[in-house]
Amino acid sequence: MHFKHSIAAIIVIFALIFGTKTFFSDLIHVGSDDHLTLAERIQPFGQVYLEGDIDVTAIKAPVKTATKARSGEQIYTTACTSCHGTGVLGAPKFGNKTDWAPRIKRGIDDLVKVAITGVRSMPPRGTCMDCSDDELKAAIEYMTK
Ligand code: HEC
The missing domain is CATH 1.10.760.10 (Cytochrome c-like domain)
Incomplete structure (x- = not known):
């Protein structure tokens, strides 16, 4: 009798722990950025580039397309x-x-x-x-x- 009670209590405790765990992880996971890694989610909005960090010559200036002369x-x-x-x-x-x-x-x-x-x-x-x-x-x- 006593033993059965303990089993039941353990099951209840497990159920509670498991239940709250999914409850909280659901809370944390709401949003459309599920696919992002934690690092991506907490990264700052802006990024600072110092001279030489990026190869500016690789950035192509918008090509001015040879526009046809207007009439x-x-x-x-x-x-x-x-x-x-x-x-x-x-x-x-x-x-x-x-x-x-x-x-x-x-x-x-x-x-x-x-x-x-x-x-x-x-x-x-x-x-x-x-x-x-x-x-x-x-x-x-x-x-x-
Ligand atoms: C804000 C008003 C205004 C706009 C917009 C304007 N014009 Fe004029 N334009 C004038 C006026 C006023 C004269 C007369 C100037 C004078 O002889 O005192 C004039 C004169 C001219 C003349 C004769 C200049 C001469 O040597 O006698 C030409 C050519 C001309 N405009 C071309 C254009 C073209 C092409 C455009 C559009 C791309 C244009 N204008 C838009 C006001 C305007």
Whole structure:
């Protein structure tokens, strides 16, 4: 009788120990980073690299892909139309012969040059800072047609 009680008590104790153990390990293991090692889980957010730690030459600079030149129409509609569409600040209007004729006489190269530097209320590059000279030229040809 006494012996049976001891067995029962031991079983209860084991059950308790085992039960609480799984209970706590379940608590600890919640989360989606189960697959991480302990070291990974407790590592600091940032990492410090000292000169020479990493081979910087191995890091490739983002390659500027040879972007296809945008059309004169594309440049005009994104960068120039705001002023040249309606003649804001006295800008020569799109396709307006009277506005453009005296300017065209000076030649396209001169117009491109002025468009690059800007003049009076005409901002440098017509505010299109990533426009190539050729794209500006195309935009001018488009709006002087
Ligand atoms: C903020 C308004 C504005 C924007 C944007 C603008 N322009 Fe102009 N542009 C002007 C004004 C104003 C003039 C007239 C300047 C003058 O003769 O006093 C002008 C004049 C010009 C001229 C004639 C310059 C000359 O020598 O007579 C060209 C060419 C020109 N713009 C090209 C462009 C192109 C190309 C774009 C777009 C990439 C552009 N502009 C965007 C305001 C603008």
